[in-house]
Amino acid sequence: ISYGALSGASYYKVYRKYGSGSWNYVGNSKTTTYTDKTAAINTTYRYTVRAVVNGKQGKYNTTGIAAKRILQPTVKTINYIAGISVEWSKTVGATGYKVYRRVAGTSNWSLLGTVGKDATKYADKNASTGVVYEYTVRTIAGSVMSAYDKTSSICRLVPATVSSLENEASKTFKVTWNKVNGVSGYIIQYSTSENFSSYKEMKISNANITSVNISNCNWLSRYYVRVKTYKTIGGRTYTSGNGVIKSGYMFWY
Secondary structure, eight states: OBOOOOTTOSEEEEEEEOTTOOOEEEEEESSSBOOOTTOOTTOEEEEEEEEEETTEEOOOOSSOEEEEOOOOOOEEEEEETTEEEEEEOOOTTOSEEEEEEEETTOOOOEEEEEEETTOOEEEEOOOOTTOEEEEEEEEEETTEEOOOOOOEEEEOOOOBOEEEEEEEETTEEEEEEOOOTTOSEEEEEEESSTTOSSOEEEEEOOTTOOEEEEOSOOTTOEEEEEEEEEEEETTEEEEOOOOOOEEEEOOOO
């Protein structure tokens, strides 16, 4: 709730009412804004404010202004091959959602797009690789929008591409992939299941290494391999989405 400043005011008292009920005091503020954290979700209230000057209460607008609290969805972000997927759960009473993005450490949000009430995800295909972004989603309910203090941060990363998968020695595959600049390393995942229902993985902490041997493989089995990238920034590790899968048979025993 925002209101104009009154010269000489030491603080402001905020009141709220529902429907045709009476005004009820909800709190005070020394600034020209107040956040009502007790308002019920999807409920329309009327608010009014009176200034306190030299210990005396001023007059207040008996009509007040209407406001409705709309719940903001919780946001999560996921790297995938083509971009960043911004995802959330539906909010009761929503007529749509607005998706915003900003570079981490900056203050200004940029609107990426507006989607309908049944949407639960948005694909950001214009994020730059290696940049840490913050995302937020605001619920739209008619002419009212929610706050946008819930955010999710992620570093845009792309997976590596497996260039070859070769029988190297007894029960051993050699996996080779393309080098990805600006990452901390790679995560090699391999499985005998095409959908990776179960898999093993190896972590390579040197970004200049672009091949590795996988030993103790099953003879005459088809293996599926994909390579993800990761980057550690400020103690937090971000990972790319799953890379394109390459497969091959283990012939040596």
